[in-house]
Amino acid sequence: MSQTKYIPYGRQCINEEDIQAVIETLRSDYLTTGPKIEEFEQKVASYCGARYGVAVSNGTAALHIACMAAGIGPGDEVITTPVTFVASANCVLYCGGTPVFADIDAETYNIDPEDIRRKITDRTKAIVAVHFTGQPCEMDEIRLIAKEHNLIVIEDGAHALGADYKGKKIGSISDMTTLSFHPVKHITTAEGGMVLTDNEELYRKLCLARTHGITRDTALMESGRSDEPWYYEQISLGYNYRITDIQCALGISQMNRLDEFVEKRRRLVQRYNEAFQNVSGIITPYQREGCYNSYHLYVIQITEGSRKEVFQALRSAGIGVNVHYIPVYTQPYYRSHGYADVCCPNAERYYQRAISLPLYPELTYEEQDYVIEQVLRCV
Numbered sequence: 001m002s003q004t005k006y007i008p009y010g011r012q013c014i015n016e017e018d019i020q021a022v023i024e025t026l027r028s029d030y031l032t033t034g035p036k037i038e039e040f041e042q043k044v045a046s047y048c049g050a051r052y053g054v055a056v057s058n059g060t061a062a063l064h065i066a067c068m069a070a071g072i073g074p075g076d077e078v079i080t081t082p083v084t085f086v087a088s089a090n091c092v093l094y095c096g097g098t099p100v101f102a103d104i105d106a107e108t109y110n111i112d113p114e115d116i117r118r119k120i121t122d123r124t125k126a127i128v129a130v131h132f133t134g135q136p137c138e139m140d141e142i143r144l145i146a147k148e149h150n151l152i153v154i155e156d157g158a159h160a161l162g163a164d165y166k167g168k169k170i171g172s173i174s175d176m177t178t179l180s181f182h183p184v185k186h187i188t189t190a191e192g193g194m195v196l197t198d199n200e201e202l203y204r205k206l207c208l209a210r211t212h213g214i215t216r217d218t219a220l221m222e223s224g225r226s227d228e229p230w231y232y233e234q235i236s237l238g239y240n241y242r243i244t245d246i247q248c249a250l251g252i253s254q255m256n257r258l259d260e261f262v263e264k265r266r267r268l269v270q271r272y273n274e275a276f277q278n279v280s281g282i283i284t285p286y287q288r289e290g291c292y293n294s295y296h297l298y299v300i301q302i303t304e305g306s307r308k309e310v311f312q313a314l315r316s317a318g319i320g321v322n323v324h325y326i327p328v329y330t331q332p333y334y335r336s337h338g339y340a341d342v343c344c345p346n347a348e349r350y351y352q353r354a355i356s357l358p359l360y361p362e363l364t365y366e367e368q369d370y371v372i373e374q375v376l377r378c379v
């Protein structure tokens with residue numbers, strides 16, 4: 001096939017029903033903070049097997065309010081992975097806490113529970129576990145560590161909507177799980193995010209953090225007054241992290257096709273794996289037994305030759321390959337804020353070789369075959 005159009009590494013899948021859902025909301029009484037938000041929250045929460053969902057303006061805000069609800073503050077350490085988007089660690093800094101990086105497992109690329117154990121101190125308060133590419137972390141082991149050391153577990157599920165760990169949907173396992181609905185993720189609301197939890201107290205804190213720390217619930221108020229119907233109280237310091245009804249209408253419509261999206265991603269992954277499995281110089285993603293990977297990303301490692309040359313050749317061929325991720329602690333901001341000597345060897349070796357190939361539900365087999373052909377040509 002001769003290639004004419006640019007193939008990105010990820011993109012949204014929008015149909016006529018999605019468009020109609022947004023238009024209907026534009027014609028309704030509420031553009032923001034109307035009925036669509038709760039409907040979306042319930043739809044996602046019930047799909048993931050969680051009691052509560054708190055929808056917010058983006059996945060980073062979801063991580064921030066999750067850290068706030070967890071009570072992270074100055075002096076607290078939170079262990080996370082370096083192979084993630086910076087937001088998974090920045091959320092700890094927002095709260096005045098200290099991110100601590102545990103190395104990844106060389107096979108799964110997820111945080112290594114053994115290294116979590118090594119990084120625990122008296123100040124450790126929580127773990128932010130990122131299900132990288134949609135492959136669930138070792139949650140049994142992480143839960144055990146959390147129980148032994150009395151830690152809160154926040155799962156960054158931005159890559160893992162629709163995934164399951166040993167028969168349990170991601171979102172149903174830990175204290176809190178965060179999601180992102182950025183267009184490259186499994187479903188989109190353009191910008192958007194959510195925190196899932198089963199815990200009523202955390203749920204209340206998340207709702208306060210989302211809207212300025214303001215409540216209209218007299219049971220939560222210091223004065224407890226109920227005689228003035230306009231009355232509200234700000235009882236903590238929160239933010240404006242609201243999502244809109246327009247966005248949630250899109251999200252509700254997208255949720256109807258989530259399973260279909262994940263199946264399509266998995267079929268494409270199967271085709272990539274078959275094409276690359278016996279090719280020397282390429283390591284395909286590790287497939288963990290007993291888990292259902294929802295494949296936000298398809299990452300291969302280039303073990304022979306130059307990853308940079310492969311990357312450039314594919315970009316020149318109109319293929320929007322990417323690298324996920326530069327280890328967070330190597331970012332200049334981190335290096336100049338106490339992380340200059342941090343080194344996670346597995347993460348760094350992984351980073352030298354990783355390349356993400358296009359993967360999204362509407363990627364055609366013809367386009368994928370072109371990608372495969374170009375990859376095989378340059379390794």
Ligand SMILES: *Cc1c(COP(=O)(O)O)cnc(C)c1O
Pocket residue numbers: 058059060061084085087088130156158159180181182191192193
């Ligand atoms: C996308 C992403 C986020 C942040 O989500 P936004 O909606 O872009 O704020 C956080 N963590 C991971 C792992 C992500 O991939």
